[in-house]
Amino acid sequence: MGEVIVVTSGKGGVGKTTTTANIGMALAMMNKQVVLLDADIGLRNLDVALGLENRIVYDIIDVIEGYCRLRQGLIKDRRYESLYLLPAAQTKDKSSLSPQEMVELTNELREEFDYVLIDSPAGIEQGFKNAIAGADQAIIVTTPEITAVRDADRIIGLLEAQGLDNPALIVNRIRPNMVKRGDMLDIDDILEHLAIDLLGIVPDDEAVVAGNNKGEPVVSSNGNVAGTAYKNIARRLLGEQVPLMDLYQNEKFLGKLKRLFS
Amino acid sequence: MSELKQTAGVPDIHFKGTREGVLIVVSETSNFSIMMENLKERLRMTKGFFAGSDVTIDLGKRLLDSQELQSLEELMSENNMNLVQIVQGPMKEETKSGPVLRSFARVNQNRSSDRTYWVKKTLRSGQKVNFDGNVVVIGDVNPGAEIVASGDVVVFGVLKGVVHAGATGNDRAIVAAGGLRPIQLRIAQYITRAPDEKKDQKLEGISEIAYVKEEMIVVEHYYGFLRNR
Numbered sequence: 001m002g003e004v005i006v007v008t009s010g011k012g013g014v015g016k017t018t019t020t021a022n023i024g025m026a027l028a029m030m031n032k033q034v035v036l037l038d039a040d041i042g043l044r045n046l047d048v049a050l051g052l053e054n055r056i057v058y059d060i061i062d063v064i065e066g067y068c069r070l071r072q073g074l075i076k077d078r079r080y081e082s083l084y085l086l087p088a089a090q091t092k093d094k095s096s097l098s099p100q101e102m103v104e105l106t107n108e109l110r111e112e113f114d115y116v117l118i119d120s121p122a123g124i125e126q127g128f129k130n131a132i133a134g135a136d137q138a139i140i141v142t143t144p145e146i147t148a149v150r151d152a153d154r155i156i157g158l159l160e161a162q163g164l165d166n167p168a169l170i171v172n173r174i175r176p177n178m179v180k181r182g183d184m185l186d187i188d189d190i191l192e193h194l195a196i197d198l199l200g201i202v203p204d205d206e207a208v209v210a211g212n213n214k215g216e217p218v219v220s221s222n223g224n225v226a227g228t229a230y231k232n233i234a235r236r237l238l239g240e241q242v243p244l245m246d247l248y249q250n251e252k253f254l255g256k257l258k259r260l261f262s
Numbered sequence: 263m264s265e266l267k268q269t270a271g272v273p274d275i276h277f278k279g280t281r282e283g284v285l286i287v288v289s290e291t292s293n294f295s296i297m298m299e300n301l302k303e304r305l306r307m308t309k310g311f312f313a314g315s316d317v318t319i320d321l322g323k324r325l326l327d328s329q330e331l332q333s334l335e336e337l338m339s340e341n342n343m344n345l346v347q348i349v350q351g352p353m354k355e356e357t358k359s360g361p362v363l364r365s366f367a368r369v370n371q372n373r374s375s376d377r378t379y380w381v382k383k384t385l386r387s388g389q390k391v392n393f394d395g396n397v398v399v400i401g402d403v404n405p406g407a408e409i410v411a412s413g414d415v416v417v418f419g420v421l422k423g424v425v426h427a428g429a430t431g432n433d434r435a436i437v438a439a440g441g442l443r444p445i446q447l448r449i450a451q452y453i454t455r456a457p458d459e460k461k462d463q464k465l466e467g468i469s470e471i472a473y474v475k476e477e478m479i480v481v482e483h484y485y486g487f488l489r490n491r
Contacts, residue, residue, distance in 0.1 A: 150387055150406060153386045153405075153406065154387035154406060157386030157387060160383075195384055195402070
């Protein structure tokens, strides 16, 4: 029986879709059977981030309404055999899906996959409620900005109300230099405010934007920090103990010493 | 909520349904014994319809002595009604800082002002606790969360949201927290916000109490509060 994990944030633009694509791909690289489910109906993106847009024939609404079988709706990744995508519908609206239908769909998917990752839409309305309906576990994505952290706090409360009690946090797009200058919230500030478990941190990395535009998630190419961060997160999901990434690894010895005593 | 209705034959007694139970509004002009006769007559006409319900009696400007209060309580229990609170005092009273809400005298202490709602988690943005009694939070109150209580509010962690203690007019209510950094803090009809310059201070280990002193909300360490009360 697989695990159903929803990736959500409240605020838009913090990197839910990128996170879903990369963690999903990293898990598939570790030979797990993974299906990514885009629950952002009407504003689908996950297929683009994965570079699978041109393979879409059926979507999640077609599956739920019975126009096609579940197997027909699933798109197989072109790089990793064990990675699948169930795309969102682009021309239908969110009311064509109900939380109950999502529960049934995820239960069907967890029979065959190790991980079902759901990419949630921004906001706290119907689309969000659908996305979390079938989940056993939630990953909250935030950036080190007060607005994103506030929204994450709201989301944690709403998840609690749905019985999703121990969400895990990913802090995305950290810029070590800004944190050092005190212009960006640091991880401790965020953790103190939200008081939930930290699943990982992802440094701001240009390779992420480039990867999204090419439809090649950063985990699939070597030599970038964000990719390594996502791989670490995937390993932690599998239960491995992986230490947090050293954000200051390029810093000279003297700088490190200075920071230690500041 | 139903409209006030004058009942034929029984002047000056009004029944009103509220979320908390039945509100009985009594005219403030007639003397006590006439009021009691009217109330008895009115209750007889309800034929036990309100049995078992919680009752609030609004006496207007009238003030009762303890004997009168007792007979009123007896009349209620004869009718199997649960007298929860008595509201008395003028509708509005002007003070230097503006109108004061009317005072609520609680009769059954164990049912109202001594009741405490325990929240054993952190209140997060968008979560609201509204309670007739005291509220204790074992956790933080984050920005965007709100507590409204008729009594005291005590927060074990850091209070960063909006709190209204003594919301029904009790200006002796207090707000205490392990760290007091509310976006806004209200006690009874008074309102204040945290000073801007404190914003960057670390919050650990500063237990503070907010209370009303000389028509202003003051924030002090708890020992200052104990000395001044």
